[in-house]
Amino acid sequence: EVHLLESGGGLVQPGGSLRLSCAGSGFIFDTYGMAWVRRTPGRGLEWVSAISATGRTTYYADSVRGRFIISRDNSNSTLFLQMNGLRVEDTALYFCAKAPERIIAFFDYWGPGALVTVS
């Protein structure tokens, strides 16, 4: 059974940094694209960043490009999101999500989320 579990959330001041992790299990981690999606009360779900199965190709939403860095450690089945220059509007519940194949389209499994509060 596929499991995704985020960690690393917390309270941080504006301008600060946090690193989210997502541990994957129950699937062959290095054969699937992965992504981070966040949910805010006012804006609903917002795609943040995505990464190819190999890690060689990355994608970022305009709102986080230049501040966030997505990466993955396929040997340890872990996805990361390094968040720098955090802003109040980055406050959200951050979900790790798995694509159904190498191509990143929709997301067939999600974690329960990690709360990031910037205040």
Add this chain to the structure above:
Amino acid sequence: DIQMTQSPSTLAAFVGDRVTITCRASHNIGKWVAWYQHRPGKAPHLLIYETSSLKSGVPSRFSGGGSGTEFTLTISSLQPEDFATYYCQQYTNSWTFGQGTTVEIK
């Protein structure tokens, strides 16, 4: 950017009701739409992809339809566990979600 607009934002219904949620895309996105269910405190759950393909294990009371710019998610007979927030998502050009529709108990 492709915008996805869901309606209604909130929907109150009885157990057993048939409910339909609509999602409109700002551009033609063909059939590349997915639908998710999200209950508070839980991981979001994929229901439907490619407009109308049901994910394995999802009850058949859920169905999806549409094409181009207008899409629907229908629950044929609402069950207690279906009270949640539902999101559409396009994956033609980047990835964009609708703002969500919360289905509440009437």
